[in-house]
Amino acid sequence: MNRTISIVTPVHEAAVEFLPAAFTSLQAQELPHGWEWEWLIQVDGGNETDVPADIRADPCVKVGGNRRGGPGVARTLAWGRSHGELVKVLDADDILPKGALGRDIETLEENPSVGWTVCRVLDLMPDGTLQHYTLGDPEPGPLIRGELYAYWASTHRPMVHPASLCIRETLLAEIGGWMALPASEDTALLMALDVMADGWFIGEAGLHYRKHPGQTTAHPDHRGGAEWEARMGAIRKHADALALRHSSA
Template sequence: MSELLSIVTPVHDAAIPYLSNAYESLAAQILPDGWDWEWLIQVDGGDGSEVPAGIVSDLRVKAGGNRKGGPGVSRTMAWGRSSGSLVKVLDADDVLPAGALARDIRVLGQQADVGWTVSRVLDLMPDGTLVHYTLGDPEPGRMLRGGLFDYWSTSHRPQVHPATLCVRQELLAVAGGWMALPASEDTALLMALDVLADGWFIKETGLHYRKHPGQTTAHVDHTGGPEWAARMGAIRKHAEALRRQSAPAAACWPGGSPGHVGV
């Protein structure tokens, strides 16, 4: 029986036209021997019937929906339907470059005490060009727990891109899934994971992050004002509480023994 990687994707109206591109990039991925994927698409304010028929005809794709609650709610609802030992995020309007999923699986299979991975990102601009997203990429390899949160605490921007996250199912459950925020819920989860366990930065590009006017991050309230301040406050309170209460990182997360995947 194959090991399973669960990919969770929240969808709102403006992103539905991009789903086919995301699917094409996912279907082209080559996974290590013994692995397969499932794609949990969650339509915010819909029932899943909005997903194009050409996508849901793939039996690995599981479309669903929920009452309108925002991206954090939809991500968590998709995760609730997942079955994999690893959980990967993929936004509906983004694209996976070749090898992205295999690299995540191999790192988490070979590094038993690492709980999550992130990777280098290229912004996919409206004209089709790719531009390196960076606030100063960290050194490739292990990221010691708490380091990203310390960086974010002074800048309120994550040093790495949360849209590239792959995490162990058990650790995601400990963190409580995604916070019910109107935005920045992916950053909130990354900060929570960072104070709970070491991570790993993959130097190869793991995502083409589409830039377009309809994305959540283009909203006027995303980078300032009362809503922004409340989001930042919620992220900080959650991560600080987890840091105070968490025990030292596990010596080996479930499913993380060396040699767990083929290379």
């Protein structure tokens, strides 16, 4: 029986147009022997028919819909329908370069004590060019538990890109999925993972992160104001509680 990596993708109306490109990038992935992928698309505030018919027709694709709850809720509902032992994040408007999934799988198979991976990310600009996203990438290799959270706590910016996460499903289940935040739910998950288990930074680019006006990070409340302060407070409380539990385990 094949082993499965589950790709989790929330989508709202502004990003549906980008799904075909994400699908093409998934079809181009070559996985290690004995592995297969499934794609869990969750339409936030819509239904299955919002997804193009040719994508829905693929037996590896499983589409669901829900009343609007935001990206954290949609991600968690998609994960709830998954069957894989690894869970890979893929936003609807992003693209996986060739080899991305294979590197995630091989890293986690070769390092059983590692709970999650992130990787180098390239921003996909509106003109089609690629630019290196970085806040100062760490050296490829292990990320010691608590290292990323310490950086975030002093800057409120993640050192690595949370949109590139691949996670052992058992670890994600312990956390309980994504926090129900209007944004930054991927950062919240990264901080929770970081205080619970060692991670691994993959030096090869494993994500093309599309920049466009309709993305959540373009909203004026994303980087300041009362909502931002509440999001940061929720992320901190969650991570601190998990860190305390795991430091005494």
